[in-house]
Amino acid sequence: MYDVIIVGAGVIGTAVARELSKYQSKTALLEKNPEVCQGTTKANSAIVHGGYDALHGTLKGRLNRRGVELYPGLSKALNFPYQQCGSMVLAFNDEDEKKLEALMENGRKNGVEGMEILSGEDARKKEPALSKEITKALYAKNAGITCPFNMTYALLENAMENGVELFVNTEVDDIEHLTDGVRVKATKRVFEGKMLINCAGVYSDKIARMAGDEDYTITPNRGEYRILDRKVGDLVSHVIFQTPTPDGKGVLVAPTVHGNIIVGPTSESVDNPEDTRTTKEGIRKVDRSATKGVPGLPIKESIRIFSGIRASVEGSDFMIEPSKANKKIFHLVGIDSPGLASAPAIAEEVRKWVEETIPLKKKESFIEERRAIPHFEELTNKEKEEILKKNPHYKKIICRCEMITEGEIIEAIHRPGGATTLDGIKRRVRPGSGRCQGGFCGPRVLEILARELKLPMEEILKDGPHSKLLAGKLKGALQ
Numbered sequence: 001m002y003d004v005i006i007v008g009a010g011v012i013g014t015a016v017a018r019e020l021s022k023y024q025s026k027t028a029l030l031e032k033n034p035e036v037c038q039g040t041t042k043a044n045s046a047i048v049h050g051g052y053d054a055l056h057g058t059l060k061g062r063l064n065r066r067g068v069e070l071y072p073g074l075s076k077a078l079n080f081p082y083q084q085c086g087s088m089v090l091a092f093n094d095e096d097e098k099k100l101e102a103l104m105e106n107g108r109k110n111g112v113e114g115m116e117i118l119s120g121e122d123a124r125k126k127e128p129a130l131s132k133e134i135t136k137a138l139y140a141k142n143a144g145i146t147c148p149f150n151m152t153y154a155l156l157e158n159a160m161e162n163g164v165e166l167f168v169n170t171e172v173d174d175i176e177h178l179t180d181g182v183r184v185k186a187t188k189r190v191f192e193g194k195m196l197i198n199c200a201g202v203y204s205d206k207i208a209r210m211a212g213d214e215d216y217t218i219t220p221n222r223g224e225y226r227i228l229d230r231k232v233g234d235l236v237s238h239v240i241f242q243t244p245t246p247d248g249k250g251v252l253v254a255p256t257v258h259g260n261i262i263v264g265p266t267s268e269s270v271d272n273p274e275d276t277r278t279t280k281e282g283i284r285k286v287d288r289s290a291t292k293g294v295p296g297l298p299i300k301e302s303i304r305i306f307s308g309i310r311a312s313v314e315g316s317d318f319m320i321e322p323s324k325a326n327k328k329i330f331h332l333v334g335i336d337s338p339g340l341a342s343a344p345a346i347a348e349e350v351r352k353w354v355e356e357t358i359p360l361k362k363k364e365s366f367i368e369e370r371r372a373i374p375h376f377e378e379l380t381n382k383e384k385e386e387i388l389k390k391n392p393h394y395k396k397i398i399c400r401c402e403m404i405t406e407g408e409i410i411e412a413i414h415r416p417g418g419a420t421t422l423d424g425i426k427r428r429v430r431p432g433s434g435r436c437q438g439g440f441c442g443p444r445v446l447e448i449l450a451r452e453l454k455l456p457m458e459e460i461l462k463d464g465p466h467s468k469l470l471a472g473k474l475k476g477a478l479q
């Protein structure tokens with residue numbers, strides 16, 4: 001019997017798991033995919049929104065602001081990238097300027113500090129790449145950027161170090177109510193728990209229905225993006241938004257914590273939550289909108305296009321509430337943007353719910369900090385010498401674009417809840433994220449994964465459960 005069963009290991013499930021690991025609770029984290037961070041958390045803008053946009057009086061407004069407060073401490077303790085680079089919302093005319101005033105007022109009500117409306121000229125002084133057509137900009141000092149993958153892995157590793165048990169390849173397909181909790185049927189196993197927390201992202205309405213709650217409907221909403229090469233990464237230093245529309249915050253141009261530029265997303269309702277296609281029309285829309293604010297954006301330097309799926313609901317607020325069928329089940333539905341920015345605050349909120357239902361006692365032995373995998377290229381000469389004495393694998397460069405060593409890849413595999421797929425390695429330590437997009441290093445990473453996991457290379461997956469990369473041995477096929 002677990003105290004708490006969490007369904008879904010995106011940023012929300014792992015944040016909840018880490019928060020609960022501070023207490024003496026036995027927690028299981030169930031994930032249907034071969035690895036964590038394979039849902040919406042793997043494809044978004046990576047912005048820690050300032051908190052002025054989410055409507056005052058909503059859960060989003062409150063939790064976004066609290067999330068922003070928690071990020072500096074959390075990123076420091078868990079050693080994941082976070083930069084408070086500030087953001088600007090651009091106005092091109094009187095109507096846009098009125099929207100800036102409204103955003104500023106909403107932000108003030110939400111308790112957001114460090115906002116000011118800049119003249120077009122002052123905005124361009126801060127961000128010289130901005131269009132001359134800009135008349136005003138809402139500047140928010142506290143907005144930032146993070147790495148959703150590294151944040152999720154950091155939360156997971158720390159949660160596991162503090163006792164949380166992770167079960168991957170474990171898809172929940174039935175929930176039964178018990179007098180003192182729940183019974184969960186999942187791939188190959190049955191779990192029993194005093195409580196269940198539904199953090200299943202775009203499938204959280206499906207999990208709710210399994211629990212007997214029919215009231216939730218998620219409308220998947222796709223956002224398409226471009227990533228630009230690191231060589232143009234210093235073109236902008238703030239997150240640049242257009243004024244919001246009924247479809248959302250609109251297309252942004254932003255630096256990433258890894259030195260690239262991200263451009264997007266679109267907003268389009270789709271039927272299938274797995275429909276992560278990219279389209280010519282979508283990417284054209286991104287280009288048109290982005291170059292309006294940043295005319296010199298070198299779109300030709302694009303190294304990848306991709307899309308992510310929002311778990312949107314009618315009313316557009318987060319829904320964090322107990323099941324009507326069983327008070328020991330909590331649903332987190334509609335966790336679209338600013339879900340990443342709010343994740344640490346959502347975890348606190350859930351822990352308060354759990355505390356009201358089952359007694360939680362602080363764990364004296366809680367380990368608060370976690371160290372990131374060292375990126376050899378960024379170490380000082382002394383640190384390099386030290387690490388090489390202990391582990392000569394750090395000498396061998398596997399990814400030339402991002403200068404990633406074999407030592408980093410091996411560590412990504414052997415950390416708690418470590419990488420088992422090609423993309424899992426890419427998201428943790430970045431081989432395949434550079435200009436060649438894995439063309440050079442992909443086969444070498446496959447070899448390392450197969451060797452370290454003691455599996456045939458043909459068994460290694462790219463990402464999801466049915467994504468084998470190799471069909472068999474060429475030599476064998478020819479015989």
Ligand SMILES: Cc1cc2nc3c(=O)[nH]c(=O)nc-3n(C[C@H](O)[C@H](O)[C@H](O)COP(=O)(O)OP(=O)(O)OC[C@H]3O[C@@H](n4cnc5c(N)ncnc54)[C@H](O)[C@@H]3O)c2cc1C
Pocket residue numbers: 007008009010011012013030031032033036037038039040041042043044045046047048049170171172173199200201202203207221222223224265307308309310311335336337338339340341342
């Ligand atoms: C285009 C786009 C841009 C965004 N930009 C931002 C931004 O800049 N800032 C921001 O704050 N937010 C942003 N968001 C929102 C943010 O990405 C999400 O709020 C956040 O990633 C949601 O995390 P999650 O853990 O709820 O969902 P997910 O990451 O999808 O995790 C849910 C997990 O549940 C698992 N699961 C599902 N069903 C089952 C089952 N039956 N059994 C077991 N496991 C199951 C899935 O495999 C998945 O791993 C954006 C979203 C999109 C799509």
